[in-house]
Amino acid sequence: MSKSTVKLRNAWNVIRILTSQPKADPISDSFQKSIYLDNAATSFPKPECVYDAVDRYNRENGRAVGRGTSDAGQQLQQTVDRCRFRAAQVLGASAKEQIVFTLNCTDSLNMILHGLLTPGDHVVTSVAEHNSVLRPLRHLEANRDVTLTLVDVDDAGFFDAAEVEKSIRPETQLIILQHASNVTGAIQPVEAVAEIADKHSVSFAVDAAQTAGHVPLNVEQLGADFVACSGHKGLMGPLGTGLLYVAPGMEKELTPARQGGTGSKSESDTQPESMPDRFESGNHNSPGIVGLDAALGYLLDNGIDQLRQHEITMTEQLCDQLRSIPSLTLYSNDDRKRHTGVVSLTSELYTSDELALLLSQHFGIDTRSGLHCAPGIHRRLGTIERQGTVRLSVGFQTTQDDIDAVIDALQQVSAG
Ligand SMILES: Cc1ncc(COP(=O)(O)O)c(C=O)c1O
Numbered sequence: 001m002s003k004s005t006v007k008l009r010n011a012w013n014v015i016r017i018l019t020s021q022p023k024a025d026p027i028s029d030s031f032q033k034s035i036y037l038d039n040a041a042t043s044f045p046k047p048e049c050v051y052d053a054v055d056r057y058n059r060e061n062g063r064a065v066g067r068g069t070s071d072a073g074q075q076l077q078q079t080v081d082r083c084r085f086r087a088a089q090v091l092g093a094s095a096k097e098q099i100v101f102t103l104n105c106t107d108s109l110n111m112i113l114h115g116l117l118t119p120g121d122h123v124v125t126s127v128a129e130h131n132s133v134l135r136p137l138r139h140l141e142a143n144r145d146v147t148l149t150l151v152d153v154d155d156a157g158f159f160d161a162a163e164v165e166k167s168i169r170p171e172t173q174l175i176i177l178q179h180a181s182n183v184t185g186a187i188q189p190v191e192a193v194a195e196i197a198d199k200h201s202v203s204f205a206v207d208a209a210q211t212a213g214h215v216p217l218n219v220e221q222l223g224a225d226f227v228a229c230s231g232h233k234g235l236m237g238p239l240g241t242g243l244l245y246v247a248p249g250m251e252k253e254l255t256p257a258r259q260g261g262t263g264s265k266s267e268s269d270t271q272p273e274s275m276p277d278r279f280e281s282g283n284h285n286s287p288g289i290v291g292l293d294a295a296l297g298y299l300l301d302n303g304i305d306q307l308r309q310h311e312i313t314m315t316e317q318l319c320d321q322l323r324s325i326p327s328l329t330l331y332s333n334d335d336r337k338r339h340t341g342v343v344s345l346t347s348e349l350y351t352s353d354e355l356a357l358l359l360s361q362h363f364g365i366d367t368r369s370g371l372h373c374a375p376g377i378h379r380r381l382g383t384i385e386r387q388g389t390v391r392l393s394v395g396f397q398t399t400q401d402d403i404d405a406v407i408d409a410l411q412q413v414s415a416g
Pocket of ligand 1: 040041104105106107130132178180181182207209210229230231242
C-alpha cells in the first residue's frame with residue numbers, strides 16, 4: 001500500500017473515532033482502566049499506602065493542621081511534621097523548616113518569582129522552560145520592569161552552562177532553570193550553573209517538577225537557593241501538593257505573596273518571620289499532605305536510585321522499540337544518565353492529537369499530545385507547526401507489559 005493510501009486510511013480512522021461516541025462518561029463512577037503513560041503530568045497509580053493514608057485521614061481524622069489541641073489534631077500535626085522531615089530527607093535539606101508546603105510546582109515557582117524580583121532586576125532563564133516559569137516572568141517583564149534573557153537549547157533540548165554565564169549582567173538577580181525538560185526528558189547541567197551562580201553572586205532557582213522523586217537530587221550539595229517541586233509527580237503524592245525549598249537565610253529575600261492565619265503567634269497581626277510559617281498562610285491541604293507523607297515514606301523505603309533504575313530500564317526498552325517504527329521520529333537522546341522517563345515523538349502519518357486519540361480510544365493508552373505548556377522547546381525542535389509531539393512518560397509502576405502494549409499499538413497504527 002502506498003504512503004498516500006495509508007494516510008487516507010488513517011485519516012478515515014481518525015474521523016471515525018472523532019465522530020463516534022466516547023466509550024465512557026468522563027466523570028463516571030467507574031473509570032475505565034487504561035495503560036497510563038502520562039507520569040510527567042502527574043504520577044498514577046500512586047503507591048497503595050498513599051490511598052490508604054488519605055482515606056484514613058478523611059474517615060478517621062479530618063482535622064485542620066495546627067488549629068487545635070485534641071489528640072487527633074496532635075496526631076495530624078505529627079504526620080505533617082514527619083512529611084516535612086521526609087521531604088527534607090528526599091531533597092537533601094538538613095533543616096525541615098526550609099521546606100514550604102505549596103499547592104503545586106507552579107505555586108512554588110510563583111512564590112519565588114513574585115517574591116524575589118523587583119524593578120530593574122534581570123533574570124536568566126531558557127527557551128525550554130515550562131509556562132509556569134515563563135508566564136510569571138513575562139508578567140513581571142510587562143508589569144514590574146524586570147528584564148529577561150532566554151538562553152537557547154541544542155537539538156536534544158540541553159542548554160549550555162557557558163551560555164548562561166555569558167548572559168549574566170551586573171543587574172542579574174536570578175537564574176531560574178529547569179532540572180529536566182518535560183518534553184525531551186533532557187536532564188540539564190544544573191550543577192555547572194550552580195557554580196556559575198555562586199561565582200557571580202546571583203541567586204539560583206531550580207524547577208525540579210520533572211526530577212523530584214525521579215532523579216536523585218541534593219539541594220544543599222547543589223547549592224541552589226530555591227528549588228520548586230510538584231508533590232504529585234515523581235514524589236507520588238496526591239494532586240494539590242507541592243514543595244518549595246528555600247536555602248537558609250534566603251527566606252529574608254523572599255516577600256510572601258500571601259499573609260494570614262498560620263495557627264502560630266496569633267497575638268500578632270503581622271505575618272510571622274519564622275520558617276515555614278512566613279509562607280504558609282491559611283489552612284493546609286491536610287489530606288494531600290498526609291498522602292504525600294505516605295508517598296515520601298514509600299520513596300525513602302524503596303530508594304530513589306532503585307526506582308530510577310526501573311524507569312531507565314523501561315525507557316530504554318521503549319526507545320529501542322520505537323526506533324524500529326520508521327514513520328516515527330523520537331526527540332530523546334541515547335544517554336540514559338542525562339535523560340528522565342519522558343519520551344516525545346512525532347508520526348509522519350498523524351498529527352500528535354490524532355495519534356494520542358487513537359492510542360487512547362482504540363487501545364486504552366494514555367499519553368499526552370500537544371505543546372506540554374512549553375512552546376519554546378517545540379519551536380526549537382521544529383514541532384510547533386505539527387501541533388507538538390506525543391509524549392510518553394514512564395513511572396515507577398510502568399511494566400514491561402505496558403511497554404509491549406504501546407509498541408504493539410504504534411506498530412498497528414503505523415503499518416502500511
Ligand atoms: C518542567 C515543569 N515545570 C513546572 C510544571 C508545573 O507543575 P505543577 O503542575 O505541579 O504546577 C510542570 C508540569 O508539568 C513541568 O513539567
